[in-house]
Amino acid sequence: MKYIISGTNRPGSRTLAVSRIIQGIWATLGERVEIIDLCDVELGNVTGSEYGSENLPPKMRSAIDKVNSADGLIVVCPEYNGSMPGALKYFIDFWKYPLTFESRPIALVGLGGRFGGLRPVEHLQGVFGYRNAYIFPIRVFLTDIFTGLKDGELQDPRLSALLEAQAGGFQKFARALRSEKLDANSMAKPG
Numbered sequence: 001m002k003y004i005i006s007g008t009n010r011p012g013s014r015t016l017a018v019s020r021i022i023q024g025i026w027a028t029l030g031e032r033v034e035i036i037d038l039c040d041v042e043l044g045n046v047t048g049s050e051y052g053s054e055n056l057p058p059k060m061r062s063a064i065d066k067v068n069s070a071d072g073l074i075v076v077c078p079e080y081n082g083s084m085p086g087a088l089k090y091f092i093d094f095w096k097y098p099l100t101f102e103s104r105p106i107a108l109v110g111l112g113g114r115f116g117g118l119r120p121v122e123h124l125q126g127v128f129g130y131r132n133a134y135i136f137p138i139r140v141f142l143t144d145i146f147t148g149l150k151d152g153e154l155q156d157p158r159l160s161a162l163l164e165a166q167a168g169g170f171q172k173f174a175r176a177l178r179s180e181k182l183d184a185n186s187m188a189k190p191g
């Protein structure tokens with residue numbers, strides 16, 4: 001299964017609304033995709049002494065187990081102070097290398113003001129590129145999100161079309177990697 005990571009723990013975030021839109025697009029592609037909402041992960045229950053630990057608090061453990069099993073991840077990331085939210089980086093820092101990252105297909109969606117989350121997405125490319133994930137090259141930037149999202153819907157059909165094109169392309173990208181056994185889940189299994 002693919003998972004959408006809603007990249008902030010801010011209650012009522014636009015990031016979660018965008019994640020739901022993306023989930024709907026995947027339903028039209030015939031794939032059930034689940035959202036990992038950082039509001040539900042209880043990041044406050046983990047401590048710095050638990051980096052790399054298997055014995056994480058249950059909600060954190062369950063979220064990371066989902067990521068570890070994902071045949072694709074769609075990371076939806078808002079811009080906070082010119083980068084990704086600390087909550088998202090904190091979550092990622094509890095992942096295991098190479099298991100969680102290496103060869104895992106990842107698609108990136110940014111949202112924010114004028115630049116549509118360009119900076120956090122590029123920072124995430126640095127993180128996932130360093131950790132040898134397969135980053136899908138087509139990224140989506142949702143600009144002017146304050147006015148661009150109303151009642152859970154994107155107002156500009158061109159942005160919706162970009163999300164649809166990304167999802168369709170990413171579905172093929174992940175499938176192609178799997179068919180050659182190059183993706184994380186195939187690499188984890190012998191044969």
Ligand SMILES: Cc1cc2nc3c(=O)[nH]c(=O)nc-3n(C[C@H](O)[C@H](O)[C@H](O)COP(=O)(O)O)c2cc1C
Pocket residue numbers: 008010012013014015016078079080081082083111112113114115116117145146
């Ligand atoms: C702590 C914080 C910092 C932010 N910094 C930026 C920023 O540097 N650039 C920007 O375009 N938007 C910034 N924003 C606005 C968010 O991109 C905007 O709130 C958007 O709705 C996505 O975040 P959300 O998922 O929390 O709603 C910031 C928002 C917060 C809460």
